[in-house]
Each structure stands twice: as C-alpha cells, then as structure tokens.
Amino acid sequence: MKDVSANLRPTRRIDRRSAGVAPVTGADVYEAALTAFADRGYFGTSLKDIANAVGLQAPSLYNHISSKADLLSEIVLDTLSTVFADFEAAVAAHDNPVDQLREATYVYALHHATHRRETMVVNQDARHLEGKSLEQAQDMRRTHERDFRRLIADGIKDGYFQHPSPKLASFAIREMCVSVARWFHDQGDLKPEDVARTYASQALRVVGVTP
Amino acid sequence: MKDVSANLRPTRRIDRRSAGVAPVTGADVYEAALTAFADRGYFGTSLKDIANAVGLQAPSLYNHISSKADLLSEIVLDTLSTVFADFEAAVAAHDNPVDQLREATYVYALHHATHRRETMVVNQDARHLEGKSLEQAQDMRRTHERDFRRLIADGIKDGYFQHPSPKLASFAIREMCVSVARWFHDQGDLKPEDVARTYASQALRVVGVTP
C-alpha cells in the first residue's frame, strides 16, 4: 500500500545546528548505545540505530566516539572494573567466609538488578571485543572468577561450607546472579535490595549454610 | 606485507561437482550453523561463514535451507520442544515435589551440558526470531517457566520446601542450569551426569531441602 501522506507531508529532517535544540553529549550517546546493545546485541545494532535514538545522523556520532568497537569496550571495561571493585570491598569488609560470601553475592546480584543493560552487554557481547580490550576484559573476568571460587574453596576447607565442588558452587552462585539482569524490572513488586538479599541467602544455602 | 605466495600458489577453489567428494547434507549445514551461531551469535555469523565451514559457496546453502532465519528457528524450536518434553516427563515420573524438582533440575542441567551449542543459541539468539517462530518460541518458554514455578510454589504451599519467593527460587534454579552451557566442556574432569546430579541437589538446597 502506497503511503500517500508521504507526498503531502514529507519527512522533515531536522538540522540540529539551526534548530533550537540542546546539543547531544557523549553521555547521551553512551546511554543510547547501552540500551540498543542490551536490546538487540552489538551486531544487531547499527550506528544508525544509535544515532537516531539521540536524534543525530550516523556520521555525527564520530564527534563523540572513535569507533563502534570503542563504544562497546568502554561499556564492558567500565562495568567489569566496577563489579570487581565491589567484590573486593565486600570481602574486605568481613573476616569470615559466611559474611564474605553473603556480602559478595549481595553486591553482585544488586549490580545486576540496578545495571541491567550494562551487565547484559558484558555477558552477551564482551566476546566480540578484539585486541587489547578483549584481553583486559578476559583478565578481569578471570580474576573475579578465581577469587570468588577461592572464597568458597577456603570456606569449605575451614568447615564453614559443605559442598562437594567449589567450582560448581561458584559457577551456580555467580550465574544465578548474572541472570537477574535478564528478568528483573524496576516496575515490579520487588526492589533491587529485596532480590539481592534473597540471592545472598540462596548462595549460603547452596554451600550448605542455613540460618 | 604482500603475500607473494598468493601469486605462486593461488587459492584453488574446489568445485565439489567435479571433485570426488561426498555431497553435503542438510544435517551438515545444521551442524555448522549450530557451531557458528553458538560461537559468534546469529548476527555475528554470515551465511558465507557457514558455507565455508562445510566446504560450499554461500549460494549453495540454498539447496539445504530456505533462509538464514529459518535455520535459526529450526534450532530454537527443536531445542525448546525437547527441553519442555523432558520437563514434563520428569514431573510425571514422580509423585512428590522433592523428587519432581530433583529430576526436573537434573534433566534441565543435563541437557545444557550435553547440548551446549543448541541451548546457547536459544538463550542468546531466540530474541532475533520474527513472526510466528518468535511467538512459538516465546510460548514454549513461558509455559516451561510457568510450570517450573508452579512446581516450586506447590512444594512451598504443601510444606516440602521453605522459601520466601517461588518466583526468585525458580529463576535462580533455572538460570544456574542454563549457564552450564557457558562453561561446561566435555574434556574436563566432570561428566555431564556429575554436573546434573550436583545441580539437582543445589536446587533442593535453594528451596531449603537438605538430605
């Protein structure tokens, strides 16, 4: 079917230079990329998609970014370093494995509820990074995995936890937190803190600790 | 740097019609697509990638498939229907929530260990389906989610399980199983059955059941 109205009211493309519109910032672009990457994935998102979301033409994005890949690596590396810092702070704040695991799980689950888009992009698109960004991301992820597993292994060795496999317990606990980003919605009945608290006690149950 | 050898030994493109090579089957294409989609995602995989993996030129794929989207929907719908059938069989095989949840978790975790590529594609690329395939996939997933959660809710109501939220318990248990596909490798020390057994008992711990 032909859209006749297109002839009468042709799409007017606004030129932001001459319109009285506030200029777009780098933060705006970052935000739009976050939403688009989380929704449709890195390869499912074109620069045109991002540009249109902030009201620009695609080439204008290059006033704010240096490349599409760079946008992805910013999101991924920012997020991973925050997550790891949260983990370290949680462990440092306590002196026994039970409280350390409870707190580490709490902040991890919480971050996935409060930063859904960022964590989804990390988990689905970090593998599409290349070169040094990819290495940095892999390093941070591996360190977090290693330290999380060590916390559990030590807790088992010292008799705080009961579990046949620190490896499986660690994967199970971390991944159930990661998945919060997939289903959590702010409009629901649950607040991020509620979810985080419940996940922390689920983590303790997984390693055999009951209150 | 110029690759001089390219001039001396130009890439010979084999024409499978005249070479003494067994013809490619639809199953070969399905296999190659599975590996490629799981590794790099649906939009990160081109038909040329899949064709080259089975030794064909890209247009020749159309002797085996009707479109790229159709290849994805086959993988996703096949996998989801198997997973749901496994769940129903597990529940039907037992008459109490504890055994039902143990068995349902066991088969779910097992499937993610033994069909890593299929389940990864479902979890990362099902959202890229369109039209009727997308609806079918969403329907099957929702039904599985609903029935899994109902199993847990009934178990709580009847006093078999202790947990403040069937919704959170259900998400946690299902998603920790889903993530098995991400880290499990056949060459490791653990067999799929070992992982599934451990995950089944983790699930029971999450809902407050200790042996």
Added chain:
DNA sequence: CCTACCGATCGGTAGG
C-alpha cells in the same frame, strides 16, 4: 552537526 560518498559485505536470486 550535516550531506555526500567510500569500499566491503550482507542475504538472497538467476541461470546453468
């Protein structure tokens, strides 16, 4: 911040 444009690649078709 825009328009105009670049080479590369995409999924897919025609024809043999």
Added chain:
DNA sequence: CCTACCGATCGGTAGG
C-alpha cells in the same frame, strides 16, 4: 553445486 550478480546496508571518511 557453481559463477555472476542484485539491492540494501554496514562502519567510517571528507569536507564544510
């Protein structure tokens, strides 16, 4: 199963 080819779209550059 191939070669030749299609229009569309991709990330990105030039120039103002």
